[in-house]
Amino acid sequence: MDKKVAIVGLGYSGFGSTTPDLSYREMIFEAATKCYQDAGGIHPQSIDSFVASSEDFMEGISIADEYVPDQLGAVLKPVHSITGDSLQGLASAMMQIKTGQQSIVAASAFSKVSNLSNHDGLVTYATDPFYIRPFNENPYFIAGLEMNRYLHETGTTREQCAKVVIKNRSNALNNPSALYGARIELEDVTEAPVLSYPLGIYDMSGHLDGSIVVLLASEERARELTDKPIWIKGIGWATDTPNLDSRIDGMGSAVYARLAAQKAYRMAGINNPFNEIDFAEIDDTFSYKELQHLEALNLCGPGEAGKLLELGCFAPDGDFPVNVSGGSLGGGYLHEANGLQRLMETVLQLRGEAGKRQLHDVETGLAFAWRGIPTATGAAVILSTRP
């Protein structure tokens, strides 16, 4: 239990709305090569184990696990796939090191969503085949219902949700790998065409292609590989039911986020997350999700996130910067790699490598990812510059 685990390498590739010059495997190869270079030029033969996060239907391949090893340099090595968010994949990698059987483990994830001709149709295939799918509805009705319920229960306003979009897309202008940076006005969001009431089209993040590979190591190996290890202090993940009608707290609150964060905070010894954590990269697949997650993660009370947002608390120069990178609304949504994207931005900030968006004096950060509709699965990670 006392074994400490650090992130010692990071590489990414792609990050465009389409990537016609790269197949998904080339994209992963590029990210992996950069990651290994970042970890002192480690040879993949020296890596003990590999974890990929993927979903078959997203790749158009049954058993997508088959095509993992070659581009990672992982042939005839321990490799497995987690069909979950890439932060769950990260948890799997971390657990392997904590068992003591492995010392260095790579975790990878990618999105090649531009290859999909009908992504929304695919999301429909994740809904219940008997009770939901026969409606043959645009699946975003689930996000519309959730948003409406959340606004109703907490008194959060439609405008406050729109302000999340304004903040994140403006933050994205300082991030060269963010795709959707823009200066927009409140009316641009609130008066945009409605996707599913009250959710408008700008309340939803855009698609992004990209691949991210990170390298984890035990304490002793971490010191050999890098002089700027970022330590994983706590990790947690949880799943509520995917059935819309049997969620324990209804659709207004993100129970999965609360449970995942409880586990991560306990492991990291954090009692007051708002004071003990310096900044966060939090899932904002939809605008309301950022606020809902902030509350579920116990960073503020129910109904407070929107008000604190308006007071500038979550701005880059606020008390608790959230999604300084631009999040998914400003950067684009990486699907299964969403978690690693949140993690990557947290690591860059902690290493002091975030360029124009760099925050000052940060040593503890939180990354949180959600798997998107219709799931109720989330994972949280606490990272720190101190072991």
Next chain:
Amino acid sequence: MRKVAIVGAGMTKFVRRALETPKELSYEAAKITLDSCGLTLEDVECIAHGTAPDAFDGLHQNGEYMVDGCGGWNKPTMRVYVGGGTGIHAVVHGWHHVASGLFDTCLVVCEEKMSSALPHAQAFFLTIFDSITERPLEPNLLWIFALEMNRYMERYGYTKEDMALVAVKNKLNGLKHPASQFTEEVTVEDVVNSEMMAYPVSRLDVSPVSDGAAALLLVSERVARRLTDKPVWIEGVGWSLDTAYWATRDLYYPRYTDTAARMAYEMAGIREPDKEIHIAEPYDPFGYKALHHMEGLQLSPRGKTVQLLHDGHFDIDGNLPMCPSGGLLGVGNPIAAAGTMKVCELFWQLRGEADGRQVPGNPRLGVAQSWGDLMQVSSVVVTGI
């Protein structure tokens, strides 16, 4: 390294067409497992689950859909996936949860419902091939296994009759398994004369399409001592994935099984596996595969395996009983659940609870192995008491 014990096991009957939904199958296996050690879902901290291609159920993010069936509702739940190898890999995955110190109890549940794939689950395997170089040829899974079987036979001069003997023996063992899908003995002639699928694979060389689920409860040493005086310890785990370019490999020897087994034996401190191990549950979706894997697992010298098979070395009362459960050929092959069933079998055998198929002589160490993806992955678990 933190010790991890198996304290409960359970499985549904393996059948051609279950009336239960995948969730209900998962529920049944999980419930039997918890009941077997007197626990409830409240005692379980996390779930490690597995199921093979999403295409069978026609569900995107199938792992999420399974959650409330296998007890993962409002718990840390993570699905692991290595194709056909998932069944045993889920046990490795569960071991990670407990051995890492993050959890003390982990319920491992694997489920497969293949019958909902119409007209036949085999059709969905077209989409496992490389979309540019292989899929246009419209390959079938049986074809590449036929290539592998042919190469294996040709390398050592084995005959189709030799390979058929595995199906005969495993199906005989399976008759004593209460969850088995089969009801009658077959002979070598039956197997050889059954319908030719793709030379040299005949219909009875192949394990059947099945529906079913299996589950195990893994706990830390502290919890195990409180729950039972007969814990079965996970002594070693190993897994390995070979290149996706299967056509570039010499198929006569499963290198991936070799590396995975060595990893597990190293952890378990086993130096001479063929002498130290008492029970082997190699993955046997096809007759030849059991022998192929016995060689990869270092349990039989390469090229001598058929002789040992003929000599009764692998019989229930032989020196190294192979697939005493009946394996996939004898019980059924609901892909992910079939692997977990093999670890369930080791659990029952090592505790002396395997009734009519009990291996004599108080076996103390067993190995189970599964295989999957494009003939490229092996997961190995060594258990002992």
